[in-house]
Amino acid sequence: MQTLITIAILGVAALYLGRRLFKRFSAKSSCGGACGCKQDIALRFRQR
Amino acid sequence: MSASAERRPCLALVGNPNAGKTTLFNALTGLSQHTGNYPGVTVEWHAGEWRLGDGEALLVDLPGAYSLKPHSEDEAVVRDVLQGKVETCPRPDVVVALLDASNLERSLYLLSQVLELGLPVVVALNMVDVAASKGLSVDAAKLSERLCVPVCPIRANRRQGLAALAQAAQAALGGRPAPRPDLWRQEHTPQGDVVVATRYAWARRVLADVVERPATAVVTASDRIDRVLARRWGLLIFLAVVALVFQGLFSWTQPLSDGISSLVGSLGGWAGGWLPEGALKSLLVDGALAGAGAVLSFTPQIALLFIFIAALEDCGYMARGAYLMDRFFSKLGLSGQSFIPLLSSFACAVPGIMATRTIGNRRERLTVMLVAPLMSCSARLPVYTVMIGAFVPARKVAGLLNLQGLVLLAFYLLGILVAIPVSLLAQRLLLRKAAPTLFVMELPSYKWPDPRTVLIRSWLKAKAFVVTAGTFIFCISILVWGLAYFPHPEAIHQRYSALQAAEPAQAGALAAQEAGEYLRQSFIGRAGKALEPAFTPLGWDWRITMAALASFPAREVVIATLGTIFNVSEEGEGEHLKLSESLRQASWPDGRPLFNLGVAISLMVFFGLCAQCASTLVVLRQESGSWAWPALTFTYMTGLAYACALAAYQGSRALGWA
Amino acid sequence: MEAKLNQEISLAELKPGIKAGIVCMQCGEEVSQRLQELGFVPGAEIEVLDTGCPLLVRVEDARICLREAHAQGVRVSPALEGLR
Numbered sequence: 001m002q003t004l005i006t007i008a009i010l011g012v013a014a015l016y017l018g019r020r021l022f023k024r025f026s027a028k029s030s031c032g033g034a035c036g037c038k039q040d041i042a043l044r045f046r047q048r
Numbered sequence: 049m050s051a052s053a054e055r056r057p058c059l060a061l062v063g064n065p066n067a068g069k070t071t072l073f074n075a076l077t078g079l080s081q082h083t084g085n086y087p088g089v090t091v092e093w094h095a096g097e098w099r100l101g102d103g104e105a106l107l108v109d110l111p112g113a114y115s116l117k118p119h120s121e122d123e124a125v126v127r128d129v130l131q132g133k134v135e136t137c138p139r140p141d142v143v144v145a146l147l148d149a150s151n152l153e154r155s156l157y158l159l160s161q162v163l164e165l166g167l168p169v170v171v172a173l174n175m176v177d178v179a180a181s182k183g184l185s186v187d188a189a190k191l192s193e194r195l196c197v198p199v200c201p202i203r204a205n206r207r208q209g210l211a212a213l214a215q216a217a218q219a220a221l222g223g224r225p226a227p228r229p230d231l232w233r234q235e236h237t238p239q240g241d242v243v244v245a246t247r248y249a250w251a252r253r254v255l256a257d258v259v260e261r262p263a264t265a266v267v268t269a270s271d272r273i274d275r276v277l278a279r280r281w282g283l284l285i286f287l288a289v290v291a292l293v294f295q296g297l298f299s300w301t302q303p304l305s306d307g308i309s310s311l312v313g314s315l316g317g318w319a320g321g322w323l324p325e326g327a328l329k330s331l332l333v334d335g336a337l338a339g340a341g342a343v344l345s346f347t348p349q350i351a352l353l354f355i356f357i358a359a360l361e362d363c364g365y366m367a368r369g370a371y372l373m374d375r376f377f378s379k380l381g382l383s384g385q386s387f388i389p390l391l392s393s394f395a396c397a398v399p400g401i402m403a404t405r406t407i408g409n410r411r412e413r414l415t416v417m418l419v420a421p422l423m424s425c426s427a428r429l430p431v432y433t434v435m436i437g438a439f440v441p442a443r444k445v446a447g448l449l450n451l452q453g454l455v456l457l458a459f460y461l462l463g464i465l466v467a468i469p470v471s472l473l474a475q476r477l478l479l480r481k482a483a484p485t486l487f488v489m490e491l492p493s494y495k496w497p498d499p500r501t502v503l504i505r506s507w508l509k510a511k512a513f514v515v516t517a518g519t520f521i522f523c524i525s526i527l528v529w530g531l532a533y534f535p536h537p538e539a540i541h542q543r544y545s546a547l548q549a550a551e552p553a554q555a556g557a558l559a560a561q562e563a564g565e566y567l568r569q570s571f572i573g574r575a576g577k578a579l580e581p582a583f584t585p586l587g588w589d590w591r592i593t594m595a596a597l598a599s600f601p602a603r604e605v606v607i608a609t610l611g612t613i614f615n616v617s618e619e620g621e622g623e624h625l626k627l628s629e630s631l632r633q634a635s636w637p638d639g640r641p642l643f644n645l646g647v648a649i650s651l652m653v654f655f656g657l658c659a660q661c662a663s664t665l666v667v668l669r670q671e672s673g674s675w676a677w678p679a680l681t682f683t684y685m686t687g688l689a690y691a692c693a694l695a696a697y698q699g700s701r702a703l704g705w706a
Numbered sequence: 707m708e709a710k711l712n713q714e715i716s717l718a719e720l721k722p723g724i725k726a727g728i729v730c731m732q733c734g735e736e737v738s739q740r741l742q743e744l745g746f747v748p749g750a751e752i753e754v755l756d757t758g759c760p761l762l763v764r765v766e767d768a769r770i771c772l773r774e775a776h777a778q779g780v781r782v783s784p785a786l787e788g789l790r
Contacts, residue, residue, distance in 0.1 A: 001323070002326035002327045002329075003326070003327045003536075005327075005328050006326075006327035006328050006330075006331045006530075008528065009331060009526070010331075010527065010530045013523045013526045014527060016523060017520070017523045017524070020520075021375065021666065028510075028639075034299070036379075039107065040084075040136040041084070041093060041106070041136055041137045041138070042136065042138050044082055044095070045056070045082075045085065045097070045106050046136055046267070046538040079765070095720070106720070114744060117738055119743075150767055151766075151767050151768050153745065153766060154743075154744065154745045154766075154768065157743065164723075164741075182767060184767070195724065202723070242744045244743070244747065245747060245748065276770075277755060278755075278756065278762060318725075330717065371760060371762065371771045374759070374760050374771075374773075375759050375771045376757070378760075378773065384760075390743065486737060486740065486775050486776070487760060487771075487772065487776075488737070488740055488741060488770065488771070488772045488773075488776060489770070489771050489772075490744060490746065490768055490769065490771075491769040491771060492769075530735050
C-alpha cells in the first residue's frame with residue numbers, strides 16, 4: 001500500500017518537472033520562470 | 049467586469065545607469081515591487097505601487113539607458129515600452145525622467161529623445177549633492193522654464209523631495225504631453241552622427257546659465273579614492289578584498305548551514321519516529337526532507353553572496369573591479385564585464401549565468417556561459433571538505449600555511465585554470481564569426497551603498513532562486529531517491545529481520561548494512577556496478593561510481609549518498625566525521641583499502657570539473673535560446689572531468705600517493 | 707607656435723593631466739555611437755586620468771574607461787580645451 005502511494009508521488013514529481021520544463025521551452029518566448037500571466041505586468045498588478 | 053474603471057495609472061521611470069534610478073524606485077515602491085521578464089528577451093522588469101495622492105499608481109522601473117536608439121536588449125525594451133509596443137506592459141501615462149545633476153548634458157541627451165515621445169514628462173533632478181561636491185550648482189527653476197516640464201530636485205538616497213515629485217507626477221496624469229524640444233532648424237530630420245551632435249548642442253543651449261561651473265576643476269573624494277584604488281596596486285587590493293569577503297562568506301555561513309542541516313536531520317528523525325516503516329516514510333525522510341535540507345543549507349551562502357555583490361555594485365567599487373580586471377580578461381577575448389557573472393558562479397552557476405545578461409556582446413556572453421559552471425560552486429564544497437579532511441594530512445607547510453587549506457585553494461584554482469583554455473578554444477572554434485567585444489564603461493562616483501536597495505534586490509533574487517532552482521533540485525532529489533530505493537526486494541528485509549532478532553545488540557550496525565544492501569539492488573546501484581570497469585582506472589569501485597552517478601542531476605545529494613553507501617547510520621550531527629571514518633575503513637573485496645589520497649584527488653577533480661547540475665543546464669538553455677549550449681557544456685565538462693580525474697589518479701600512483 | 711595650436715592627436719597619445727577638447731570620432735560606427743552617448747562629443751573637454759589598458763579618462767564630468775584600440779579612434783586637440 002505504502003509502496004503504491006510512494007510510486008504515485010514519484011510519478012507526480014516526474015510529471016511536475018516535465019511539465020515545468022516543457023512550459024518553459026515551448027511557445028514563442030524564452031522568458032524566465034513559469035511562462036504566462038506571472039510575467040505580465042498588467043496582470044500581476046491586477047490591471048486587467 | 050469594469051476593468052477600465054479599476055485601471056490604475058501607469059508611470060515609467062527612465063534615466064541613465066548609475067543615476068540613482070533603482071534607489072528612487074525602491075524608495076517609492078518598497079516591498080510592493082515585483083519582478084519578472086519581458087517577453088522574448090532576457091531583460092527583467094521591475095514594477096511596484098507608488099502612492100500618489102489618495103490612490104496608487106503602477107510604477108515601472110525601466111532599465112538604465114543612455115539613449116533610446118538601442119544598442120542592447122535593455123535599451124530596446126526601454127524604447128518599446130515607452131512606445132507601447134510591449135504586450136505585457138501597459139504604455140505609461142507619464143514618464144518620470146531621472147536626471148543626474150552631476151552629468152547633466154548626458155542626461156539631457158536621453159531627455160531630448162524622451163520629450164519627443166508625445167507623453168507627459170516630469171523631471172526628477174537627482175544627485176544635486178554629488179554635483180555640489182564637484183563645484184557645480186544647478187538652477188532647477190530655470191531648467192524647468194527652459195524645458196517646459198516640471199523639474200523636482202530630489203535626493204533619492206535620503207528620500208528627500210519625493211512628496212513634491214509625487215505631486216508633480218499626479219498633476220501630470222491626464223495632462224498635456226511635454227513639448228518637443230526645438231532641436232531642428234530644418235524640416236527634415238537628419239541621421240547618424242549629426243543627430244547626436246544636434247542633441248548635445250540643444251543640451252548645451254538649455255544648460256547655459258542653468259549650471260554654474262567652478263573656475264578650476266574640483267578634485268572630488270571619488271577622485272582621491274580612485275588614485276589609490278584604480279591605479280597600479282588597485283588590482284591587488286581588489287582581489288584581496290574579494291578573497292577576504294569570500295573567505296568570510298564561507299566561514300560565517302558555515303554555522304548557519306550546519307544548523308539548518310542538523311535541524312532538518314532532527315526533523316527527519318522525529319518524523320521517522322511516528323511514521324510506519326515503508327516506502328512512504330523513506331520518501332519523506334530520505335528523499336523529500338533530505339532534498340529540501342540540501343537546498344536550504346546552501347541558501348545562506350548564496351543569499352550572502354547576492355548581498356555582497358549588490359553592495360559592491362551600489363557603492364561603485366564593482367565598476368572599478370571590472371575596469372581593473374579587464375586587462376586580464378581581454379587576453380582571453382573577454383572583458384571586465386565578465387567578472388561579476390564568473391564571481392557569482394562561485395556560489396552557484398545559476399545566478400552567475402543569468403548575470404551574463406549584462407554582457408552586450410554575444411560571443412563574450414556565450415563563452416562566459418560555457419565556462420561559468422567550471423567555477424567551483426557551493427555544492428562542491430562538502431565534497432572537498434570531506435575528502436580533504438579525511439585524506440590530506442593536517443600539516444603546516446613552511447611552518448605557516450595550512451596544507452589542507454592550500455589544497456582546498458588549489459581545487460578552486462583548478463576550475464579557473466581549466467576555464468582559460470576552454471574559453472579560448474570556444475571562441476576560436478565556435479564563435480569565430482561573431483563580433484569582437486567592446487568595452488566602454490562609466491565609473492560612477494563612489495557612494496555609500498543604500499541598504500534598502502541592496503537588501504530589497506538581494507531578497508528578490510534569493511527568493512527567486514529558492515523558488516525556481518530550489519524546487520527543481522528538490523524534485524530531482526526525490527526522483528534520485530526513487531532510483532536509489534527501488535526495487536527494494538522483500539528478501540533482504542526478511543534476512544535482516546532474522547539477523548536482528550538473533551543479535552539485538554548489533555541493531556545499529558545491521559540497520560546500516562541493510563541500507564547498503566538495498567542500495568546495491570537499486571536501479572542506480574546496478575548502474576554503478578555496470579559502469580564500474582570504466583571507472584577503475586580512476587581508482588573507483590562501483591560504490592563511488594554510484595555516488596557520482598547519483599550526483600549527476602544535482603551535486604547536493606552526494607554526501608548523503610556516500611553516507612548511505614558506506615553504511616553510515618543516519619544522524620544529523622557529526623555526519624562528516626563519521627563519513628570520513630567510514631571512508632577510511634572502506635575496502636575492495638580483496639581487502640585493500642578503497643580510499644587513499646590518490647582516489648580522493650581523482651574524486652575531487654571529477655566533481656570539480658563535471659557538469660552535475662540539471663538546474664545549470666536548464667538555465668543555459670533558457671539564456672542561450674537553444675539546447676545546443678547545455679548539451680555542449682555537459683559533454684565537454686564530463687569528458688574533461690573523466691580525463692583529468694584519470695590523469696590525476698594515475699599521476700598519484702606514480703607519485704606513490706595511491 | 708601657430709602649428710602647435712592645430713595639433714591633433716589620438717586620445718591614446720594624450721598625456722595624463724593635459725586637458726584637451728574632442729575633435730571628432732573615427733572609430734567604427736557602433737563604438738562611435740556608444741562613446742558619443744556617453745558624452746564623447748566634439749568640443750567636450752577630455753583628460754586622461756590613467757594610461758594602461760583600459761584607459762581611464764574624464765570626459766566633462768564623467769569618468770569613463772575604454773580600451774586603447776577604441777581610444778585610438780578618438781581625435782583630440784589640447785589647444786581646443788576651453789573653447790565651446
